[in-house]
Amino acid sequence: MSELTPDQMRASDADRERVAQVLHNALSEGRITVNELEERLTTVYAAKTLGELKPVTVDLPLTSAAVEPAMTRAVGYPDQRIGGHPGSPVSIGVMSGAVRKGSWVLPPQHNSFAFWGGAEIDLRQARFADKNSTITAVAIMGGIQITVPDDINVDVTGIGFMGGFVLEDKSGAPPAPPTAPTVKINGLAFWGGVVVYRKPAKRVEPPQIEGA
Secondary structure, eight states: OOOOOGGGSBOOHHHHHHHHHHHHHHHHTTSSOHHHHHHHHHHHHHOOBHHHHGGGGTTSOGGGGOOOHHHHHHTTOOOTTBOSOOOOSEEEEESSEEEEOSSOEEOSEEEEEEESSEEEEEOTTOEESSSEEEEEEEEESSEEEEEEETTSEEEEOOEEESSEEEEEEOSOOOOOOTTSOEEEEEEEEESSEEEEEEEOOOOOOOOOOTTO
């Protein structure tokens, strides 16, 4: 089987939404009419490959295509990270360690437990099964570290008893837009610690569509 060219690669929902946003921008700038927008959107949402998306914006300037994913979230467009088959609902470290990081899908409820051990949860490259998720973290003579990106909303309400349950913001970024995923983190740290770090997101730039 021969190697696929970029134009033959399957288009994702995110690819289609980016091109659709380019078209909406072009309409607001007076470059295309409402009828042209409707016709092109029909092509966009029927496209199966990146090559089928290229002709839709070939006559539009590059400035109309400069739409960052974070910007689309800020103006109220759906967050592309929401959705997918939920990953593991638990992470347990008993005299050992548990790690959930990289590309995975946070379920609506995730329970993390550490006893004489540790657990690490990193959401910077994660997706979210629902817009609202809850992580219940319980650390007994152990530690749990949770890292959240600065472009989601986080609410920490856990209790520390002879231990600590804290949020440390390492990003310096403003609050995320209301359309972004929201993660509530609760639980208990007893003779142990639960630390939530808010850090800059690990943003992976989407593949560019030539002519978009």
